[in-house]
Amino acid sequence: MRRRAFAALLALVLNVACNGGLEPIPVCAKGFVGICGTVTFQGTEPDSTQAVYIVAYHTFPHSRDSLFTFQPSLLLLQKLPLDSSAAFYAVSLPAGRYEWVVAVWVKQGFTLENADSTLRETGYYRDPADASQPGVVNVSAQTEGIDFVIDFGRMHRPCSYYTPPCP
Amino acid sequence: MLTSLAVAPIGAEAQQTAVVRGTVRDAATGQALEDARVGAQGSAHTVATDAAGRYTLTGIAAGQVVVRVQRFGYRAAADTLTLAPGDSVAADFALRPSALHMEPVVVTAGKRSQLLDQVVTSVALVQDSELARRAVNTVDEAVDKAPGVQFLNGQVNIRGSTGYVQGLGARVLLLVDGVPANQGDRGGINWDMLPVDQVERVEIVKGAGSALYGSAALGGVVNLITRDIPTGLHARVRTTGGYYANPPDTIWRFRDYIGAQEGLDVTGSYGGDAVRASLTAGGRHSDGYREQDRSDYWEVVGKGEWLPSATSHLHLIGSWASNQYQAPLLWCEHGQCDDRGQSYQPFMIDRSQAGAHTRSDKGLFAATLEHTVSPRESWLARGSWLRTDFTDFRSPTTDFGVANRYGAEMRGLVRPTAGRVVTVGAEGALSDVTSNIFHDHGQDEFAAYAESEQRLGSARMTAGARVDYIAVDGGGLSAVVSPRVGLVLPGAGGTLFWRVSAGRGFRAPSLAEQFVETALGPFTVAPNPSLGPETAWSLEVGNAAQFGTMVRTDAALFWTEASDLIEPTIQLTVDPATGATTQQIQFQNLQRARLAGLDVALYAFPFTPHLSTSLAYTLLYTREFAHDTVPAQPLAFRPRHLLTLAADYAWGGFNLGADFRYTSRFERVELYPPTDPQVAPKVLDLRAGYQRDALSVRLLVANALNYLYNLAPQTLAPVRTVTMTLTWTY
Numbered sequence: 001m002r003r004r005a006f007a008a009l010l011a012l013v014l015n016v017a018c019n020g021g022l023e024p025i026p027v028c029a030k031g032f033v034g035i036c037g038t039v040t041f042q043g044t045e046p047d048s049t050q051a052v053y054i055v056a057y058h059t060f061p062h063s064r065d066s067l068f069t070f071q072p073s074l075l076l077l078q079k080l081p082l083d084s085s086a087a088f089y090a091v092s093l094p095a096g097r098y099e100w101v102v103a104v105w106v107k108q109g110f111t112l113e114n115a116d117s118t119l120r121e122t123g124y125y126r127d128p129a130d131a132s133q134p135g136v137v138n139v140s141a142q143t144e145g146i147d148f149v150i151d152f153g154r155m156h157r158p159c160s161y162y163t164p165p166c167p
Numbered sequence: 168m169l170t171s172l173a174v175a176p177i178g179a180e181a182q183q184t185a186v187v188r189g190t191v192r193d194a195a196t197g198q199a200l201e202d203a204r205v206g207a208q209g210s211a212h213t214v215a216t217d218a219a220g221r222y223t224l225t226g227i228a229a230g231q232v233v234v235r236v237q238r239f240g241y242r243a244a245a246d247t248l249t250l251a252p253g254d255s256v257a258a259d260f261a262l263r264p265s266a267l268h269m270e271p272v273v274v275t276a277g278k279r280s281q282l283l284d285q286v287v288t289s290v291a292l293v294q295d296s297e298l299a300r301r302a303v304n305t306v307d308e309a310v311d312k313a314p315g316v317q318f319l320n321g322q323v324n325i326r327g328s329t330g331y332v333q334g335l336g337a338r339v340l341l342l343v344d345g346v347p348a349n350q351g352d353r354g355g356i357n358w359d360m361l362p363v364d365q366v367e368r369v370e371i372v373k374g375a376g377s378a379l380y381g382s383a384a385l386g387g388v389v390n391l392i393t394r395d396i397p398t399g400l401h402a403r404v405r406t407t408g409g410y411y412a413n414p415p416d417t418i419w420r421f422r423d424y425i426g427a428q429e430g431l432d433v434t435g436s437y438g439g440d441a442v443r444a445s446l447t448a449g450g451r452h453s454d455g456y457r458e459q460d461r462s463d464y465w466e467v468v469g470k471g472e473w474l475p476s477a478t479s480h481l482h483l484i485g486s487w488a489s490n491q492y493q494a495p496l497l498w499c500e501h502g503q504c505d506d507r508g509q510s511y512q513p514f515m516i517d518r519s520q521a522g523a524h525t526r527s528d529k530g531l532f533a534a535t536l537e538h539t540v541s542p543r544e545s546w547l548a549r550g551s552w553l554r555t556d557f558t559d560f561r562s563p564t565t566d567f568g569v570a571n572r573y574g575a576e577m578r579g580l581v582r583p584t585a586g587r588v589v590t591v592g593a594e595g596a597l598s599d600v601t602s603n604i605f606h607d608h609g610q611d612e613f614a615a616y617a618e619s620e621q622r623l624g625s626a627r628m629t630a631g632a633r634v635d636y637i638a639v640d641g642g643g644l645s646a647v648v649s650p651r652v653g654l655v656l657p658g659a660g661g662t663l664f665w666r667v668s669a670g671r672g673f674r675a676p677s678l679a680e681q682f683v684e685t686a687l688g689p690f691t692v693a694p695n696p697s698l699g700p701e702t703a704w705s706l707e708v709g710n711a712a713q714f715g716t717m718v719r720t721d722a723a724l725f726w727t728e729a730s731d732l733i734e735p736t737i738q739l740t741v742d743p744a745t746g747a748t749t750q751q752i753q754f755q756n757l758q759r760a761r762l763a764g765l766d767v768a769l770y771a772f773p774f775t776p777h778l779s780t781s782l783a784y785t786l787l788y789t790r791e792f793a794h795d796t797v798p799a800q801p802l803a804f805r806p807r808h809l810l811t812l813a814a815d816y817a818w819g820g821f822n823l824g825a826d827f828r829y830t831s832r833f834e835r836v837e838l839y840p841p842t843d844p845q846v847a848p849k850v851l852d853l854r855a856g857y858q859r860d861a862l863s864v865r866l867l868v869a870n871a872l873n874y875l876y877n878l879a880p881q882t883l884a885p886v887r888t889v890t891m892t893l894t895w896t897y
Contacts, residue, residue: 020846022875022883024418025510027501036508078502081518088508090501 027090028142034092035101035137037146039123041085043153050108051079052122052150054091056098056137062163067115071098080150098137101125103150120155123148183252184477186440187224191216191236194261196819201896202295202367203238203262204395214438215367215395218861218896223398225440226477229254236260237272275342275370275390277618277629278379278590279580287629287653287668288376289709289723289766291315293369295394300815300822302854302865302892304407304430304451306366307358310389312811312826313371314721314768314783319804320879323356325373326725327762327787328386330804331879332735333687336677336754338386340376344393344484346533346551349383351572351598352605354677356389357529357555359488362449364405364432364894365468367394373766374725375672375705378651381594381614381635385672385703393484396445396472398438402897405432405449409890411456412873414514418507421514426454428890430464443472455495456886457514459521462492478539487530494523494559497881511844513875513883523561530554543582550575566685568602570678586622590631591615600678604685608678611638618651629653629668637675637700647673647700662713666723673702676733680754690737693753701756703729719770726763731756734791734803737837758794760802762787778816785809789834801834804879820859826852836880848876848884865892 028036035056055070055077068074071093080103081087102125107118125148127135137143159166191203199220206213207227216222224234229252235245241262248256271294276286283290291313303309307318317324319331328338341348341356349356369391376384411426432449447468455461471483496517501510503517533551540546553572558565578592592615599609618631632650651670658664676698685692709723738751764787771780787809789802808831815824830848851872856865866889873887 020849020874022513022844022846022877024416025844027506027508027510029510081505084505087505090506090508 028144030142032090032092032142033095033139034090034142035098035139035146036088036090036142036144037125037148039080039087039089039103039148039150041082041087042149042151045082045152046105046107048108049082050106050110052082053077053104053106054080054089055102055104056091056093057100057102058096058098060099060134060161061158062161064116064158064162067119067158068112093139095140096138098139100134101137101146101148102134103148105152105155116158119158121158121160122152122155123150183229184226185229185250185252185254185256187227187234187248187250187256187258189222189258189260190220191222191238191260191262192220193241194263200238200241200262202394203236203241203260205234205236205260207232207234213395215397217397217399217401221397221399223438223440226474228477234258236262238262273370274345274392275388276372276376277620278345278578278592279588284657284664284711285627285655287627287651287655287666288707289315289373289666289721289725291371291373291768293371295367298363298366298368299863299865299894300824300854300856301826301852302856302867302890303363304428304890304892305358306361306363306369306391309363309366310358310369310371312813312828313369314811315373315766315785315809316371317806317809317830318878320882321358323358323389324805325371325387325389326727326764326766326785327789327802327805330734330802335683336674336680336733337383338674340380340383340388342380342388342390343486343531344482344533344535345390346484346531346535346549347380347383347572347574347596348531348551348553349572350555350570350677351553351610352555352568352570352600352602352677353679354383354674357488357527359464359466359490360529360531361391361393361468361486361488362432362447362466364403364434364449365393365447366391368392373723374668374707375649375651375670375703375727377635377647377649377672377674378631378633378670379590379616379618381616381633381649382612382637382647382673382675382700385674385701393468393470394445396436396438396443396470398443401434401436401438403432403434403436403894405892405894406430407451407890407892409867409888411454411885412887412889414886415873415875418509419512419514421458421512426456426460428453428888436470438472441474443470443474445470455493456888457495457498457516457883459493459516459523460495462490464488464490464492480537482535482537483533485530485532488528490525490527492525492527494520494525494561495882496520496523498877498883500881511881513844513877519562523559525560526558528554528556545580547578547580548576549578564603566602566604568600568605568679570598570600570602572596572598588620589617590619591617598678605679605682606684608640608682610675610678611641612636612675613644625657627655629655635673635675639678639681639696645700647675647702649673658712664711666709666711667707669704669706671702671704673700674733675700676754680733683754687752690750690752693751695753695755698733698754699731699756701729701731701733703727703732717772720768722765722767724763724765727761729760729762730758732760732791733757735837757791759792761790761792762802762805764788777818778814780814781812783809783811803835803837804833806831806833820857822854822856822858824854826850826854828852830878843880844877845880846876848878849874850876850884861896863892863894865894866890867892 103123105120105122110118125135127133191200203216205222237243336354372388376388407430430451434447436445450465466488468486473481499512499515504515535549551574556569558567574596576594581589594614596612614635616633620629630652635647636644653668656665682694705727707725711721769782789805793799810829812827832847853868853871869888
């Protein structure tokens with residue numbers, strides 16, 4: 001009787017102890033609305049780097065006025081970790097269609113006034129069918145696999161995409 | 168210790184002395200027993216046997232005396248000797264193993280030696296044999312698995328006393344050989360003040376202990392009792408090495424090597440007839456089990472004893488420890504590090520905290536003089552100095568605090584009539600702090616206490632009180648009175664004991680709680696100089712019983728009604744000019760709170776005397792009563808259920824064992840989002856050991872199932888850690 005009770009207690013302990021515990025919870029888990037993916041870094045990160053963010057535009061910004069129309073809002077931006085050769089990211093976005101998912105390099109000393117000279121496009125998600133064009137992303141729930149390259153050796157000022165382009 | 172080890176005087180008092188030498192062995196195996204305590208009537212001290220089981224009692228008054236020997240796990244033995252002046256008499260003892268030991272001696276509950284079953288409050292003991300068997304490496308690990316005790320990221324809770332306040336304001340008083348050792352500024356406890364190898368046993372007194380110990384003993388008292396210095400020349404080397412398991416999920420990997428830990432403690436001692444001294448030096452290094460978790464620790468501990476006469480005994484202890492450790496702080500949540508698409512990374516830190524580290528130095532010096540005036544009267548005088556010095560190197564500021572606590576105590580023990588013991592004393596402590604976050608402040612405490620125990624037939628009744636006067640920065644004294652009454656009632660047959668106690672405890676707010684001014688994440692922490700002492704009335708009904716030779720139980724119902732409990736509160740403040748809202752943390756006296764529950768411990772030897780098992784369960788109900796706009800709610804960071812199971816099998820020099828600890832989820836956390844991942848900890852520790860003569864080898868696999876959990880918010884608890892400990896004693 002005592003042996004059975006002891007064995008039952010031992011089995012209970014092992015059963016209780018062998019399940020549960022903290023487990024990974026992907027940001028892109030069910031319920032998340034936004035884009036997730038991996039960015040791969042190329043080139044040398046400039047010493048003047050303040051941060052790199054991933055943002056998305058519903059429509060491609062062709063003018064200075066539309067430069068700050070991206071999602072998510074400025075307050076919700078999250079810095080990309082730059083201390084490895086690649087980084088996972090997850091950006092919460094409102095559901096909708098996005099024409100440009102872009103990584104923005106921010107120089108130290110950035111202000112809204114000097115944005116033209118302190119921001120750079122440093123890589124963007126490309127159309128899988130035509131890598132020369134930006135890829136369109138439709139966000140309805142978690143949208144994974146939005147992978148692209150961030151190349152610190154090929155950065156472009158915002159005005160490169162304006163009409164007319166940079167003087 | 169003397170009063171319990173020595174029996175009533177038999178012979179006439181003699182002016183000249185004799186020496187008693189001998190050995191203490193296991194009656195069954197003949198193996199020498201180390202650390203057996205040997206004492207004689209008329210001597211102001213006891214001695215511990217060395218690794219060969221040898222002891223020497225010097226300065227024993229000639230005449231007829233009783234020499235008594237005790238050791239945990241064995242039946243006590245005694246011998247009556249007739250000593251002529253100048254004699255050197257041999258007295259060897261063979262102790263019979265006793266699976267159930269109903270009469271260990273404790274010194275903390277009543278500020279004097281008492282048999283455990285004569286104490287009015289619950290006391291948990293952690294003996295040196297258990298410390299060795301469990302192969303723990305730190306003092307807090309040694310205390311952690313005691314019934315009803317739980318650590319939250321280094322903060323001790325006895326029956327849910329403290330919760331989690333980032334180390335501030337412990338409601339548990341730490342003693343080192345009876346000397347108060349809580350920090351002078353934060354009121355918290357530095358568990359690394361002593362190396363665990365210096366600790367012979369730990370006594371944990373549960374419930375309000377303020378009637379004898381004053382402030383901080385609101386929830387209980389933990390007394391670390393250091394090793395006696397054996398006679399002769401001895402050495403002890405303890406070395407540890409081990410490693411931490413890597414995260415079980417590759418997405419949580421944070422390094423490409425295996426984290427290790429190693430440590431070494433070396434002790435040398437010499438015990439002569441009149442003078443004894445020991446010196447321990449050592450250090451530890453740990454890579455830690457998570458990112459930014461390295462630590463280096465160094466310590467030196469010296470002990471001295473002087474026995475100028477057979478009735479006087481001077482103890483000196485000095486310790487200094489320095490810990491330089493990286494501060495892992497909170498784990499990384501999404502966006503705060505290379506989260507790899509995870510909503511949190513428990514092994515990584517928020518990058519904004521990269522490089523944070525702390526240097527923490529602490530020193531304790533204490534001198535205690537004990538004098539036995541007669542078999543009926545003795546006194547003790549004590550002085551101590553505790554210094555703590557920390558510097559937190561963090562961005563954007565570096566915080567520091569230097570605190571001193573100077574303490575003194577005079578205590579007398581009188582046995583005016585048969586069956587009556589009176590303890591009286593006075594105590595004082597001056598604390599000061601210099602800090603950029605606590606600023607410069609001082610606190611003075613003065614107290615007087617008295618407690619009397621009267622034997623009434625087979626029952627023992629205790630009544631006493633303490634009055635404390637506290638002044639901050641030289642201001643007016645505020646007085647707190649802490650009475651306590653208790654009753655111990657043996658049942659028929661001497662195998663059942665009831666105990667009842669009721670008393671009032673209090674804790675004066677620490678200087679840090681009153682004056683802290685800093686930032687904690689998004690919160691500002693505001694000072695509250697008007698913070699007052701918290702008080703609590705506690706009632707406990709306990710029962711200890713022995714059922715045959717197989718089972719022993721100890722159970723207690725406890726009920727604490729606390730007033731003005733000091734807890735951190737979050738307030739929203741609105742700037743009337745800008746309308747901006749800020750969140751502020753401030754320590755405040757809550758109106759009322761209740762902590763009640765059941766504490767049960769069961770010890771059994773179910774199949775064979777070689778197998779010992781234990782079960783400890785604490786049911787805890789906490790309630791903060793409604794006040795202002797705050798509804799009634801559970802107190803934060805208290806688990807409802809705490810269960811500890813243990814089993815050990817010993818055969819010859821081999822030992823195998825396991826501990827299992829289950830803690831239910833907190834019903835309420837504060838300051839951190841309730842959405843943070845939290846699981847109920849279920850931790851299994853496995854151990855094995857072998858001892859042969861002077862050498863022992865212990866293997867500990869802590870958290871063997873690598874169960875990942877957290878107790879403090881966003882703070883990963885230790886993962887599986889494999890440690891090998893070798894101890895050699897000369």
